[in-house]
Amino acid sequence: ADRGNGECRSRLTFTRCPARGRSSCPATKPSMLNVHLVPHTHDDVGWLKTVDQYFYGGRNYIQHAGVQYILDSVVAELQKDPARRFIYVETAFFFRWWSQQSRSTRNIVTQLVQEGCLEFVNGGWCMSDEASTHYSSVIDQMTLGLRFLNDTFGECGRPRVAWHIDPFGHAREHASIFAQMGYDGFFFGRLDYQDKDRRMKTKEMEMVWRASASLNPPTADLFTGVLPNGYNPPPGFCWDQSCSDDPVQDDPALEDYNVDDLVSRFISISKAQAALYKTNHIVMTMGSDFQYENANPWYKNMDKLIHYVNAQQANGSQVNVLYSTPSCYLQELNLANQTWPLKSDDFFPYADGPHDFWTGYFTSRPALKRYERLSNSLLQTCNQLEVLGGPKSRSGPFGKGDSDTMKRAMAVAQHHDAVSGTEKQHVADDYAKRLAEGWAHCQVLVSNSLSVLSGSEVPRVFCENLNISVCPLTEGSKMFSMNVYNPLARPVSWSVHLPVNGTSYNVTDSSGNVVDSQVIQSHGRASALRRPSPAAPPLCADLHAASPLCFQYLKVTFDPNTGLLSGLTNLETQQSVQLTQNFYWYNASVGNAESSQTSGAYIFRPNSSTPCAVSKNSNTVLCVCQNSVVQEVRQQFSPWVSQVVRLYEGSRELELEWTVGPVPVEDGFGKEVITRFDSNISSAGYFYSDSNGREVLERRKDYRPTWDLTQTEPIAGNYYPINSRAFIKDGKAQLTVVTERSQGVSSIYNGSLEIMLHRRLLRDDYRGVGEPLSEPGEFGNGLVVRGRLLLTLTPPETAADSHRPLAQGLVLQPLLSFQEGAPKPTSKLEAALPPAVHLLTLSQWDSESVLLRLEHQYESGESKAFSQPVTLNLQVHTHTHSAVTALLPCCLLYRLSLLCFDCSFFS
């Protein structure tokens, strides 16, 4: 009686959602093998087409896909038979569709959801990438989707299952987030082929993933299942319009009657699949990419399949097939009272063949990856200023602004073919455009808010091209003011470079106190930096004429013969390492006798394990600039690779600002550019990388924690994603690299750490994108990318004390804005959170409440000083200019209780 009768439309009234959907789950047969057919569609939030093109079905000549029709069709088909089920995943699409529906359709859909016929799974705005996303943006995109479902459908709209069937490898932090969000289980499709082979043999396709080393079990424990056929139906049983499998031809009067054949094949496939799993329940994903645009062929044939397969039970068959959903399947697994194997590492890297490692996309489209990360910082600032500036932020002296545009753009950008870099070029352009539009809307909001906070209505500009030393206001003005908004909840030190034309400036703070500043000469006019000019004469002194770089905390040495970094000393701890750094490129494989696999947007496959040095003459041109604020060494490795090594006064980290591109490919070689640090640290094959910018996992060369690896790609098979940091260490020293975007990292040699910075390729890699990854850049000759690495040398015990705040400072960097003339004093929020507590989110939730997310930012055991429980007293603040009348404990603020996971602080 507990399992329901499968007739989800039998109840016409309802007041609350059935607990965990149990009573809406289909009846199963305990003595038989139960085959759960899960009708589903996988709708990429952009890939070969943009998200809007996918929604409408525009540009179908690229790929036939129109999500509007999928939802139309499925809703119609679900109404025909209460036994039918469907799951939907991507709220970015559902939201668009819902907004176009009539009241009567909405009522029908609501009823289907209430009755469990239409079940949302995952439910975020998109199905995020797991390798190149930052946890803060993943949480935001999940919030956006889940909030919509909650607002629209209430408890019945709440997804119980996380569903990442397509992402190319799986991050432990994602599983941890899902567990903390309250999901009952997690299903995915892609994992290393060797891992899958082993798991099939040992019946370990389903497991419990212990997804955090910091949180006490079972806080981050999550049931995790590997789907049998990726996310496709078993061979021969695809009845989508995009498939060519024969339908169930059950009229004996017509040719090609095939019921007997189909039934026996299905039963045979079911039994074979059941042999790989532990219970008498198995799941079959009946759908694939953008399927169900015409749901009728699917359901009509599945109806028949179910009918004819189950009819064999009268002849002794023990196979029972039924429409189901992941949550109903999971419910049966729970009832089976099984013990599952435990998993505590992650599912990176992903390989679907011996020479097919999906480790290229960790770095693909580095500029998009940076823009996405920067946009997160802008969004958090925008969110905070929307709260602080009150209602006038959204409609004020500079017009109407909003943070929603940026929220949606960022949510879309988390998709596993967005920030991952695996989309077509025009789609990458669309993601960037959306972020730019989001920022344009936020700029108005920020201007309004700062106007509220400062009382000044002088127009404000944001100088988005400061990274290439372009800012017309600062370049042309005799007197201007700069506002620095720091979205971190504590003071931060931040050096600012502005292009100016004068030779002498008075710089003061808002109280009129002098701020230390220097005017240094650049390569000609500021705008000259737009295109790196290899032949530009050195405008700073020759290295040999200068001392080595050194301020109070750090000392850096260079080899005068090679021009390369040669050593690093922490002057506080008095520890030194030999350290060289150079730039190399792997020659991208175009396929060889072993395998036709090429390097492409997804796949990294060098044709040799030995990369080529970028600098051919091994004598890097370099020059040095030094003043009281900053010391710089400028290195030119080749016409297309240069670097500025920068040490700021008062800093404990070394900044390496690299510029790579346009990567030349006229020689016919695709190039995957890395920078490699070689040190005398005895790392012994171990290195460390973060998971989505949060916890850190140990990596080991040619090794996997859960199976006996056969390494077939000595370089690509050792690459892992980093989102914010990586390090190597030995007993004494830890060399940590903090990054400002997601990249690929490895340690191939003892004491070395290499980071892939940029990729330009000439071949597609046969994973569907159908384009070589060769970004044209502004001038069509290849994209120039500039980025930063922050390097620290510390004892291992105190490393986190540095890299945690460093990384958060890069994630939430200050926002600069400029006005002509003298500044007006602006209200400041002076209170700082304790060092272990990070302000993850402060955002307007609705007109009466705000969303506040605080988190403990240290892992258990990584810092003696800070890896301790924290008790925080959230008092009520009042700010005259804002709508924030009450900052209550976060759990009370969360409207979606499943998001309430940050309040325990290891308690």
Next chain:
Amino acid sequence: ADRGNGECRSRLTFTRCPARGRSSCPATKPSMLNVHLVPHTHDDVGWLKTVDQYFYGGRNYIQHAGVQYILDSVVAELQKDPARRFIYVETAFFFRWWSQQSRSTRNIVTQLVQEGCLEFVNGGWCMSDEASTHYSSVIDQMTLGLRFLNDTFGECGRPRVAWHIDPFGHAREHASIFAQMGYDGFFFGRLDYQDKDRRMKTKEMEMVWRASASLNPPTADLFTGVLPNGYNPPPGFCWDQSCSDDPVQDDPALEDYNVDDLVSRFISISKAQAALYKTNHIVMTMGSDFQYENANPWYKNMDKLIHYVNAQQANGSQVNVLYSTPSCYLQELNLANQTWPLKSDDFFPYADGPHDFWTGYFTSRPALKRYERLSNSLLQTCNQLEVLGGPKSRSGPFGKGDSDTMKRAMAVAQHHDAVSGTEKQHVADDYAKRLAEGWAHCQVLVSNSLSVLSGSEVPRVFCENLNISVCPLTEGSKMFSMNVYNPLARPVSWSVHLPVNGTSYNVTDSSGNVVDSQVIQSHGRASALRRPSPAAPPLCADLHAASPLCFQYLKVTFDPNTGLLSGLTNLETQQSVQLTQNFYWYNASVGNAESSQTSGAYIFRPNSSTPCAVSKNSNTVLCVCQNSVVQEVRQQFSPWVSQVVRLYEGSRELELEWTVGPVPVEDGFGKEVITRFDSNISSAGYFYSDSNGREVLERRKDYRPTWDLTQTEPIAGNYYPINSRAFIKDGKAQLTVVTERSQGVSSIYNGSLEIMLHRRLLRDDYRGVGEPLSEPGEFGNGLVVRGRLLLTLTPPETAADSHRPLAQGLVLQPLLSFQEGAPKPTSKLEAALPPAVHLLTLSQWDSESVLLRLEHQYESGESKAFSQPVTLNLQVHTHTHSAVTALLPCCLLYRLSLLCFDCSFFS
């Protein structure tokens, strides 16, 4: 008020169908340009896939097409909005679909039909080919479809419009049949590109077709419209799943909002189209091959298009777009009270470019064309014996038999990619298989019926391989009886060849009277003829040792040097012509500098106007056999072409039995084999060919009656279809060739007539079939085809007196069946119809009535003796062994009054 409100679902009850659907037609705006959108699908009853594969959607890897889903989807979409319309054409598919529907779906569909939302057009079992079909089978297939619609939906199911959007040229006889069936109008898509160009310029895209030279106008007058875009939507407005046009993207919040652009393009296209037509109504076909499998994208976007285009009327736009049907469009044309141009020839040949004449399919697959024609004869015999034998015919001593299987197989075979020969090989095989199955069912019926009529239950065999001299019963039996069933309604003379092993036989009729017979020697054993053996020694005498062929009515001479026919004399009229006959092949074009067009299943394009002679040494091997029954000359032109010239005692026609194949293609040349008659008749470029086996049309080389032809293909552009006869004539003599299958014919030289017999090609011709026409035959090395031509030489005035009965005798040839032992006397129907009256159909209609179709078989003016009105007194007959208790006048028997067109006999 007369035009309805377009809300076809507003009435929930109805008792009879609205007259001509008028009140269910959508409202139009008299002052505006009304654009009638006609949603439709074109569902080939076999082409690249078999009819059943198309129905179910099997083998979708060949072509994505599943008619079951089309009807599912359209019915669902029509229910969503009463303004929506759809037309359906092919009853072969609708019948299959209907048989699988639930009562509730049937009720919904019935209501949709009653309300005019779902309108049947054409409504035959298929959309028949017009070049290679015989009128009797066209009438039968139309009957099968229309009867089903009438039985199922009554008057509302009756199609008002004939709809031949795809056939490759249009026969006048088809238009005549449609007019006589009571259709209000006829629409098609394909006509010669020069003709279309002219008609567009002169606004003659719509016309009245006067489709008979015999019937008094307006009996065979039919409004005929040429559709503007073939049968496709205007460019950019295809919203099928098979198309890639952008949908209406009307959400300004999403990218690529395109409403303004689409509306202005649609209005511009509408105005351009309106300039080609006479009224302020135009029609747009919104659909194409196998479209609407997912009807939602179509209707959703058309709904929006209608909404946004008509919204422009508020801004002064004069374009009004609406859902409509061909009959509603036609109703508006009728209301417009226009005068239409008159058309009295036909639309053959069809060319869609200067070098793209669709004249190859007149001959393509000659064996299938013959099997189809023979099957018609078998079906008519089966039908008649079902009537004559009574209920025991269907369930008797030999089991259960039926004529329905053959009726459906024949109806399917009329499709324009069936008997036309333009289907894939596996589909051609399927058509043949269906006919064979039909015949197997008929054989049981015939055996049962003859058992009733004769009282003998001795098993009966049919010796289907007599054409290759194989019949185990006659070859092995000492005494056997043969039943000759003559389906004509008058006595006929018919020579029978049977393979036997003895040297002397007594042959008597059923009364014991001796029948004249001869035993002649064949090429070794009878079965040796299965494969023509080029090296077989002549078993008959050398030509020079024999007199020329001559019996009382005809004399034939041969040139002893070439071995070719040299003259023909009609001994009754004492007229002689010089007449040579030879075999040639055109070298099939593989494309050239002028055009890439190849010869293929559809297209005939020789690469030279001069064909090659098959006989290389111009000295045909031949031999002569003569006896009191038959005189034969056997000619061997090459290893793969031979002929037997046969003259029977008492015959007025010469029989030419040709055998062609396997056509060799090892030389890399595709070959199109013709036989050509060259005479001294002064034909002056004129020749004559029949239309679907009924009326005869005058043809003229390099000339079209209705436009000033620019001839660009001197051979292919002069080919026309024949179904039963062709002739040339001058003031004195007419040389007529009667054929037993459909073929292509032309007259390139004065006095000559050429008939294409067989084609074997090495290239596809880019019209979709995707295969070269190269039939493998039994042994895979090429198909051998055998056929007959009957030749008469007469004065022109009396030619029809010969060729009319000759042709009907070939169409309805006697059925031979054999039993071991002595015969039992069989009842005979002795009464003969008058010479001018042909028994077209005698068939069981239901348990209480039979269908009788009689027709006048002479054209007006073609025969002094017989082209006269006939009065026939249909008396009541009684036959003890049959269910025929009353043969009433045909009109009373016709349950479908639209079929009642043969009773006037020129009155």
